[in-house]
Amino acid sequence: MTEPTRLSTHQSTLRRWFPNHEWVLLILLAVEVALFSATGRNFLTVTNAFELVRSGCEVGLLALGMTLVIITGGIDLSVGSMMGMAAITLGWLNNVAGVPIVPAIAVALAMGALGGWMNGALIARLGVPPLIVTLGTYSLFRGLAEGLTKGIINYSSFSDAFKALGNGYWLGCVPRQLPLFLLVAVGVWLLLHRSVFGRQLYALGCSKEGALHAGVPVGRRVVTTYVLSGLLAALAAVVYAARLGQAKADAGTGFELMAITAVVLGGTSIDGGKGTILGTMLGLAAIVMLENGLRLAGQQAEASQVMIGVLLLVAILGHRFGTGGRAGAVASTSRDSCEEFEMKNYQVAILSVAMLLSALIVAGSNKKVAEQMSLLSAAPPVAATQRAGAPPPPPPAKKLTIALMPKNKGEPYFLSCKKGADEAVAALGGQVEFLWDGPANPDPSKQNEVIDAWITRGVDVIAASVENKEAISTVLKKARAKGIKVICWDADAVADARDFMVQQATPEGIGTALMDEAARVMGNKGTFAIVTASLTAANQNEWIEYIKKRLAAKYPDIKLATIEPSEGKRDVAMTRTSALLKANPDVKLVMGIAAPAVPGAAEAVVQSGRKDVKVIGLSLPSLCREFIHKGVVDCIVLWNTVDLGYLTVHAARALAQGDIKAGSTTMEAGRLGKIEIAGDQVLLGKPFVFNKDNVDQFDF
Amino acid sequence: MKSADRRVLTVAGVLGVLLLGLAVAAPGFFQLGNLRDLIVDNSLVLLPALGMTAVILCHEIDLSVGSIFGVCCVVAGGLAQAGFPMPALLLLIPLLGAAFGALNAGLVVGLGVPSMIATLATMVGIRGALQWFTQGAWVNDLPAGFQWFGLGQAAGQALLVLVAAALWLALSWMFGQVAAGRALYAVGADADAARLVGIRPKAVVSGAFVSLGALAGLAALLSSARFTSIQPSAGTGMELQVIACVVVGGTSILGGRGGLTGTLLGVALLGVIATTLIFLHVNPAWEKAIQGAIILVAMLGARSHSVDRLPAERPVAGRVPGKVVRP
Structure with missing residues (x-):
């Protein structure tokens, strides 16, 4: 038996580590790294690598549990809602009932396990399809969290030691989440790939009846899987609460789809029976890096959504073509996903080309690339003059980078603010590079991620409209510590997290x-x-x-x-x-x-x-x-929202160039003239009442 | 009694009890204006739910319906601004929806991507592209004839409800009596068996996705016509709402069982919750919890057997792996 093994050694090394062609994702990651190193500022740095871990941790924890669930042929839509449930449990116990943080975390985790058990029991004991059970608990868990807190209560008096779990560093640059996440990932990896339990999950994912006949206690295994998924969701909620310093019923909204995306991108078959933890981690990395890279390249984050859609299809098609999975009449009826096929070289080539193409779609829309291209083509003459001994041309005046963040990019309110901001940027001519990014829904955790990316990118001024004070202030303070000027506009953070507040109305x-x-x-x-x-x-x-x-x-x-x-x-x-x-x-x-x-x-x-x-x-x-x-x-x-955006950009410029500092009482703001500053508040004016007599004078 | 019938009866029972309770606790619920509002609003949910029933009957799923809805809303607004007459839109927008449905069908049937993943990708991609393109800006300043197709409120509402009712009737008849409709059940129950009796599963599944796209487009146009401007985030979260309506209505997520009577009841049951809470003066924070509980309770009627035991007879879905019949 040794002979054939030796013959196939070359193949089997690849197959052993990447049984699902996960190396395809490695190529994808390499493409992303190459692309964003060229276009994104400070993308290829150790700090940024660690920040990626921080922003990917919560979805990563969900994705680990989701991998187990999907390998059994199930799905768990309820994990995001479970985060909401676990977050308010933790918040209530710690902030209201005065339970110390460690037992409170334990109870929150138990809550997660209980919710998972409920899913598992309904699926395994009553035979209800997982999609439906978890669709029900997706509503139920979120609804209970909202009902119990009336949606309003926001638990935010956590100790600094707890918050450090989400924001602190070890050795200066390693996020505290990293060891926890690695520990869990290795644990789940061992469980899935190195234990009888793991093999049984694959067996029952391939064929429930087959597994039953082979003596696998299918029901118990299914329940355990969902319990683990719920438990990891609760753990994700703990990390989330620590990172944002707040626990609220809306924690983790929409995270379930991100986790599922990471898992299927990582090659786990939605039909069950196939998939690896390594693949999930690579899929997660691909998604997180895409968003982060686009931000550092100064691109709109929506592009990443489109790209994720394309990548999903490309990756799945890669797996499909690679595994010859088209034999069945209709996709979901082809059940040969448990069979093994080899990927052919030309298919690899097609796949790689497809990925490069999709990467180029982003690159093509990237103005920075265009700029750099023109710089490159302009470079040789400069080099030539230098060789000729002429003095080097003076370096161009450094552009000021001003980054503005709305609470919600899709709100008409913020769109009209952007109109004013664009006007101010245009008036300042070429001296300002302007970034505008924020969540597509009002989401405090996304706001933190955007600011983290801006810190890494190295902007001069951050102007943020704050969705949640407690959640954002830590990261704003971090920005100030790195020498970035911080302004709040529209909605304020805590006073020592920013230099000025552009105040339109309290x-x-x-x-x-x-x-x-x-x-x-x-x-x-x-x-x-x-x-x-x-x-x-x-x-x-x-x-x-x-x-x-x-x-x-x-x-x-x-x-x-x-x-x-x-x-x-x-x-x-x-x-x-x-x-x-x-x-x-x-x-x-x-x-x-x-x-x-x-x-x-x-x-x-x-x-x-x-x-x-x-x-x-x-x-x-x-x-x-x-x-x-x-x-x-x-x-x-x-108020005049266009003027608000306009004034914010002016205030940001004035602050960065030292025209206003603590103690200033007025500032010049272009067409708005002299603006009063009271303390640390730049005052736009009072709220304005629009009625039928004056509404036609405003076009925003 | 067939289990699908039992589930339809369960849902009808729950709805009946709820309405009886309301008659006692809040008779104001039954005032004409409120019933009219409920029927108009839920007609718009019913349209995509009809298509989703067809897709789920084939043992597929479509998560992209909300994104398709959103794009169709914005395009409808854009075309109306560009001066396209409303009757033309009534043709073009469902066609646009059908084109997106065809994209899904191509991915699922042509390329063999599992529908859950294919439509997850189109859901994320289409919504992202829409946000990227519009940046969230509303479509304002629509021509005067846009709202209610220029027919006025009463006639416009009537048109909307009539379209939904006519489609429900037609499709109910088709699902029950026409070969193309029965083919949905056949393919959903056992695609290989269906092929052996001469049905083309690929064509049937494609048809289901395309009809869902067209119905989402139609719903988008009718929904937009209630207003004088268009919000591009329309339709977010719609996919899970529609799927919930269909499965609460007793259509099996495993395909091959269910029907449009149940879907109508599912839409009605989930569609009255918010209004019921308002009339009972209950804090709306509980709405999602109640919706979740209803989905779970309705599912208890769907229980088949514990996964620990082998079923007494072969499951209807009939998808025992390794038994793919190849002629």
């Missing part, structure tokens, strides 16, 4: 102005309702707090009937408003406190035919203009 000012306008429209009596963004939205909750305060203090005859969420969607705002008007016929005014909520509520009032109900709120003139003219929306309270 939450108290907004809440008070909204309540006063509501009282004026209602004639100081009656019932009103609020349509907010989502129940977990941090800013809206702060405004609601001040609206309620003002209501209690000044308007005894006004009653707040209900607060409904709109999930940031105009059509949801409309549906909810229609229903709430019918359920509460005495409501005479609807206050929308998110940009899409006001037009949504107004449309509902129009369609209900009610003439006695008015809408007010906080939104953009462009979204509400027609409703203001129709008289449905009485007024909206806002």
Whole structure:
């Protein structure tokens, strides 16, 4: 038997380590590294490598558990929601009940295991398909977390020692998460690849009946797998809470899809029975590096979404063609995924070319590449003059890099801010390089990642609109420690995390102005309702707090009937408003406190035919203009958002070039003229009331 | 009684109890205006749910439906601004949706990518491209004839509901009585057996994906026509909502079992939760928990057997690995 083994040694080394052609991902990673080293600033540094670990840790933990689940032929959609559940468990125990952090973590982990057990038991004992069970618990876990905290409560008084787990370093540069993550990864690897339990998972993933006949306790194994998945989700929640310094019901929203993407990109077959931990880690690295690299190259992060879609398909097609998996009539009915095939050389070539092409799609859209290309082509003459002994040309004045972050890139509100920022950048001519990036949904953890990437990239000024104070302040302080100037705009962080705040209105000012306008429209009596963004939205909750305060203090005859969420969607705002008007016929005014909520509520009032109900709120003139003219929306309270973006860029430039410093009382801001500075607040002015007389003067 | 029927009855029962309870606790729920709102809103969920039922009956899944919906909304707005008449849009937008459906079908059927992964990729990719392209900007300043197709609110709403109802009726008849509809069940139950009796599984699965795309496009257009501007993040999260409606309605995720009566009930049951909570004055924070509980309870009707025991008879899905029949 030794003879054939020796003959196939060359093949089997590759196959032993990469049984699923995971080396394909190595090529992909090499392409990414090469591409981003050329285009991204400071991409190829040790610090950045470690920062990648920090941003990938939580999804990585989920992906480890998900690999086990998918190998059994199942899927677990509930892990992101379980993070929310575990986070509030941890937060409540530690912050409210006063349980020390270690037992609190233990209980949170037990909660994760319990949730996982529930999934596993429903799947194994009742035979309900995993997709459905976990679709149900995906809603259930998140719903319980939101219901128990009403979506509002944000636990944020954790000890510094706990927060260091998420933000601290060992030996100056190794993130604290790294040892934990490595430990778990090695543990899961041993479990899957070096234990009987692991082999049994593969067996039952290939064929449940076969495994049963072979004496595998299928039910028990399935339950254990989901328990592990839940446990790792809870662990991810602990790391998440430590990194952000807060625990809230919305922790981990959308993480399940990222984890599944990493796992299938890593070559794990969605039909079960096939996959490796190494592959999952490589898939995770590919995704995390893609996002990080694009950021360091100053690109929009949306590009990474498109790229991830392409990569998924390319990788899967690679596996498909490589394994000859097209034999079945329809993809999912072809069950030869458990069989072994060799990949042919030409197929490798096709795959590599496809990946290079997809990488070039990004590169093609990358202005930096274009710039560098033109630099390259311009380089030889310069070298020639140098050789000729001419003095070297003076180095061009260093461009100032200003990075602006909105809370949510997709919000019309922030788009109009960007308009002003672009205007200011254009006015400053070529002296400023301008970066604009942020989460596509209001997501505090994404904000931290973006700022971390900017620190690595080395920008001059960071101007952030803060989704959550506690969550972002650590990373902003880190930026300041590295000599980056920090400004907050739109929404503030804690005072020692930034140099200045460009203040358009305080939450108290907004809440008070909204309540006063509501009282004026209602004639100081009656019932009103609020349509907010989502129940977990941090800013809206702060405004609601001040609206309620003002209501209690000044308007005894006004009653707040209900607060409904709109999930940031105009059509949801409309549906909810229609229903709430019918359920509460005495409501005479609807206050929308998110940009899409006001037009949504107004449309509902129009369609209900009610003439006695008015809408007010906080939104953009462009979204509400027609409703203001129709008289449905009485007024909206806002400031000049274009000016806000404009002023922020000016303040950032002034701060970086030393034109303003602590103690300054005024600054010059282009077309806005002299702007007052009070303490560390750059003041834009008071909230402005847009009504039918003035709304047409504004085009944002 | 067949298990699919049992599940339809379970859902009907839960819905009935809920409505009876509401009649006692909050009779205001049954006022005409509220019922009209509920029917209009849920008609828009029903349309993609019809297509999703077809896809799931084939033992496939489509996660990209929300992204397709979003793109179709934005393109509809863009075309309307460019002066395309509404009847033309009524043709073009479903075609655009169908084109995306064909892309999915090509990946799944042509290239053999598992549908879960293929549509995960198109979901992420299409949504990313849309955000990249629009940067989140709304499509404003639509022509006057855009809202309600220029028909006015009452007629526009009626049109919307009629389209959904007509499609539900037509497809119900097709699923039950027409060869093409029955083929969905055959392919979902056992693709190899279906091929042996002369059905072309690839064509059937492609048809299901393309129809889902077209229905998502139609829903996008009808949904956009309720407003005077378009929000590009429309449709986010829609895929799981639609899948939940279909499986709560008793269609088996393993393919081959279920139908549109159940889907209609599933849409109705999940569609009234939010409104019910508003009428009962319950904090909306509990909505997702209740939705999750309903999905799980409905699933108890779907239980087949513990994985620990071998089934008494061969499972309907019939996909015992290693038994791929090759003629």
